[in-house]
Amino acid sequence: MTDFHIGRLTVIGVGLIGGSLALALRDAGVVDDIVGAGRSIENLETALELEIVDRYCLDPVEAVQGADLVFLSTPVQTFGTLAGQLLPAMKPGSILTDGGSVKGDVIRQIEPLLPPGIAFVPGHPIAGTENSGATAAFSSLYRDKRCILTPTPSTPAAALETVRRMWQVAGSEVVVMGVEKHDRILAAISHLPHMIAYTLVNAVGSYDRFEENILEYSAGGFRDFTRIASSDPTMWRDIALTNREALLEMMERYESFLAELKEDIRSGEGQKLYDFFLKSKLLRDAIL
Numbered sequence: 001m002t003d004f005h006i007g008r009l010t011v012i013g014v015g016l017i018g019g020s021l022a023l024a025l026r027d028a029g030v031v032d033d034i035v036g037a038g039r040s041i042e043n044l045e046t047a048l049e050l051e052i053v054d055r056y057c058l059d060p061v062e063a064v065q066g067a068d069l070v071f072l073s074t075p076v077q078t079f080g081t082l083a084g085q086l087l088p089a090m091k092p093g094s095i096l097t098d099g100g101s102v103k104g105d106v107i108r109q110i111e112p113l114l115p116p117g118i119a120f121v122p123g124h125p126i127a128g129t130e131n132s133g134a135t136a137a138f139s140s141l142y143r144d145k146r147c148i149l150t151p152t153p154s155t156p157a158a159a160l161e162t163v164r165r166m167w168q169v170a171g172s173e174v175v176v177m178g179v180e181k182h183d184r185i186l187a188a189i190s191h192l193p194h195m196i197a198y199t200l201v202n203a204v205g206s207y208d209r210f211e212e213n214i215l216e217y218s219a220g221g222f223r224d225f226t227r228i229a230s231s232d233p234t235m236w237r238d239i240a241l242t243n244r245e246a247l248l249e250m251m252e253r254y255e256s257f258l259a260e261l262k263e264d265i266r267s268g269e270g271q272k273l274y275d276f277f278l279k280s281k282l283l284r285d286a287i288l
């Protein structure tokens, strides 16, 4: 049993991330009423059928009326425009929080728009899949995962505590972290791998030395490595552009490692290659 409770939750963007949060909180029995908002009626109808939301509105301003907590879970470049519409309509004392994959840019978009009496708690669940939309949502997505919160000096302590409890109820371990650290760590462990996976699929998929699609021959290695290249292009365009500096720095680091690997292969440095592969294996085995 938990003493945590939300009267009305509004989810803006009822896809994998927002829908899964709604389902987790509903399953835990901590929310009275869930309102969804978004652009696609078809997706919102699906969310209603799957009992992710109790009702929906196409107009986000209408959707936030009377909400105690509003969760933004659309692609990150939409946050500023949406916040500009929603914030004046939110009730005094309510909380705006988000699940966006980038935090510095999101805070820069939202904080200047905050009216007095509305708290903003920037957040990011470190959980997901390559699937999107309401049909991709499931209530256990956040169980035993981490959720990072990046409060700013203007985030009220009580609102931070409420959002922390919300993610704990959804099953996550909450980590509070500085914005800069968040964006650099995520550039390394999430944004860079997605860029590499997209590049790999395009590089191999466009190889036309033989007159057939060689991807048809791909087995476990290629498929495991590139699962995340099936992720939503809009979401990843927005992440790449809003965490640009940290991502470019990690891409350059990656390029220098790849250049050294190429050199060792070219010059037949067997021992160096073995040591490089072994070091990588030990690092990865340790996180499994």
Ligand SMILES: NC(=O)c1ccc[n+]([C@@H]2O[C@H](COP(=O)([O-])OP(=O)(O)OC[C@H]3O[C@@H](n4cnc5c(N)ncnc54)[C@H](O)[C@@H]3O)[C@@H](O)[C@H]2O)c1
Pocket (backbone or CB within 6 Å): 012, 013, 014, 015, 016, 017, 018, 037, 038, 039, 040, 043, 073, 074, 075, 076, 078, 082, 099, 100, 101, 102, 124, 125, 126, 127, 128, 129, 130, 131, 132, 133, 134, 136, 232, 235, 239
């Ligand atoms: N997918 C992941 O693995 C993952 C993990 C953590 C955080 N995130 C972040 O969560 C957010 C949502 O990602 P998702 O995977 O749930 O995406 P999704 O595509 O499953 O859901 C997003 C929803 O937002 C709606 N939408 C898009 N633009 C809109 C607009 N302007 N106004 C209203 N609704 C709009 C879409 O119709 C869709 O239903 C993104 O900011 C993403 O960076 C994603």
Ligand SMILES: O=C(O)C(=O)CC1(C(=O)O)C=CC(O)C=C1
Pocket (backbone or CB within 6 Å): 100, 101, 125, 126, 127, 128, 129, 130, 189, 190, 191, 228, 231
């Ligand atoms: O498992 C996946 O498919 C994911 O891409 C999830 C993942 C990641 O681990 O990179 C993607 C984006 C996030 O913001 C957080 C998590």
